[in-house]
Amino acid sequence: MFDFDYVIVGAGSAGCVLANRLSEDGSRRVCLIEAGKSDDSLLVRMPVGVAAILPTRIRNWAFQTLPQPGLGGRRGYQPRGKMLGGSSSMNAMIYIRGQREDYDGWAAGGCTGWGWHDVLPYFRKAEHQERGDDDFHAVGGPLNVADLRSPNPLSRAFVEAARELQVPVNPDFNGPVQEGAGLYQVTQKDGERCSAARAYLAPVHDRANLRVITGARVSRILFDGRRAVGVAYRHGGTTRVIRVGAEVILAAGALQSPQLLQLSGIGDGAMLRRHGIEVFHDLPSVGQHLQDHIDYVTSYRCRTRDAFGISLGGMPILLRAIGEYRRERKGLLTSNFAEAGAFLRSDLAIERPDLQLHFVVGIVDDHSRKLHLGHGYSCHVCLLRPKSEGSVYLQSADPFSAPAIDPNYLGEEEDLDTLVKGFRIMRRILEAPALAPYRGREFYTADVQDDAAIRAAIRARADTVYHPVGSCRMGTGEDAVVDPELKVWGVERLRVVDASVMPRIVSGNTNAPTIMIAEKAAEMIRVAA
Known part of the structure; x- marks a missing residue:
């Protein structure tokens, strides 16, 4: 017997979209798990509050990178949202999609269905453009896009x-x-932040078939044979289990989705063995190809x-x-x-x-x-399009430790x-x-x-401008973690849906593209059900 049809790990930009779209059909039971707190804070709602959140640990993972040779041995700072809405609840709210050549490049590299004309409908589906409807923009979507x-x-x-x-x-x-x-246009509504949580989650939080759990840290994915069947998580000092009848969906972001795969035995076998983790599926590409601006x-x-x-x-x-x-x-x-x-x-x-x-x-x-x-x-x-690539890997088998983040900044002289x-x-x-x-x-x-x-x-x-992507790269070659339907290669009923699946970083801010990815993924999941 299972508890839900779908469990979504991470209530950031992608997770909030998925929770909304997958629960639209009242017959599907959906659970959204978030390690952080709610987004109910004046610092989140009021746009200038980002100045108080960004440099602190207030609803912020506040990770650091490994020492970076390209930065003179300095550790970089990696703030990431730890609350409903994830980093969309603490970013600068800039609405940018990137360049059409970015997406056409994804498709040319083997990610069929991810070219510009494939993804534009999902950008438009997500958007409520206050300027009105045209060939590039739409009205009526959950995400409010406004002029300052x-x-x-x-x-x-x-x-x-x-x-x-x-x-x-x-x-x-x-x-x-x-x-x-x-x-810049911004994701604001009536002078307040319009995060993914406000846009997608707040309007549907009372759906009977949707459960949102905050303050819960997922420690591993559960399997039956090659099938993902649930997750284990810590909540209130107790380890608990959720079992699912359809899919486990990771939406924990480019730094923590690969970490959770590795904690669950999916990743580079030699690295996992060093940490005493049993290898479930040797997939060396997990955590590789990390890119950042x-x-x-x-x-x-x-x-x-x-x-x-x-x-x-x-x-x-x-x-x-x-x-x-x-x-x-x-x-x-x-x-x-x-x-x-x-x-x-x-x-x-x-x-x-x-x-x-x-x-x-x-x-x-x-x-x-x-x-x-x-x-x-x-x-x-x-x-916008760095040549350097880095990696994310385990520092230990402790699921509550931060991942080892190595963006390899300026690793390429170009x-x-x-x-x-x-x-x-x-x-x-x-x-x-x-x-x-x-x-x-x-x-x-x-x-x-x-x-x-x-x-x-x-x-x-120099340091990050907060756009890590690519560590669970989408594709069809040996360097890919997920296929063009965002299913993890070699495993059944397990997908990754967040910025980590980008084959190459987009030419601009990454929040709107992440929301687009989740909109497209939600439709693929519904069609497959």
Whole structure:
């Protein structure tokens, strides 16, 4: 006898989508298990709350990488959401799909059914675009996509600065062309965060056939022969078991889905034996091909108080902002900080953007873990399609230990070369006339000019922009973990549905693509049932 038809491990972006879609048919019993807490917090709902969550352990796994040779031996920071909605409940809410060539590349590599024209309907199915319906966007979906309610003057100045450098202004990075500079659209509704939990889970949490368990840590997958039949988990100090009649679905993300496979005996056999884990299925590709967007941030003092900052005169501004937010859900507190950005080519000889800028109306230093008095603004430059690949593997057989995360940042010299070009382009924009009224002294790199100094600065301060993918890669070759239906190779009734299945990282933020993957997976699962 089984307890549910489906158990979904992880209530992040993908897990919330799956819980909603699979429970639409009242005859299917669905269980969603999340290790973290609920998302019921003002810090989650209010967009600027990300500044309090990101640098702390508040509803945040706050992982670290292994020491990175490409970063001078530093450990990188890997914040991931530990609550309903996962990282969609603590990200910068930027809605970006990537480039059509990303998905056509997936299909050309053997992932049939994942080309651009295959996935566009699922982006549109997920979306409620406040601007309205067109060939690229749709209305009526759960995920609200909106323009910023109160853009900061600095953000508009950044877009004008880019225009002064001959970068075209782009009002829609998810339209026919991605290249250009503009204000980001965000996953917000009425001035509040529209996470995957708010969009997909909150409206259906009271369905009789859906059970959501929080504060529960899954320790392993259970098997009967080659079939996945359930999971074991710890809840309230007790080990419990859930048995399923249809499928076990991992949606724990690019760092923890491979970890759970390995804890369950699926992975590189030699590594599993070293940890005393019985090998259930020797699948060396589990945890391999980890990719992430390596990112460098530069910051400037701001001559005005338009930017966020810490100052003696800041309290009256904050009090006014609180009042405006409470009355109208507008003003400073609706900011996602990274309000504007650009997609650029590092070299005009290449066909499509390989760099992304995030312009932030505040000082960003070490993921906001280092605070500075005064007001300022920052700009990220990230490498959209890094050549470097890393891995995720077990540090121990203890299911409650963090995984060993090795992104291998700047492992390929070409990545550093491209990031140096990106730094130079970013600085030219930040030094353009439109930002002159605001621009104060540059932090850290004011005297950095030649390529050798830029390379040293990048190695000293670059880190993630929070987009790990690929560690349970989809495909048909020996390097794949799941097939194009997201079923784990060599095992029955077990799928992975999250960012870990991406064959290659997409050219942009990864939240919207993860939601798309889950929408498409839910339909495949329903058809197969």
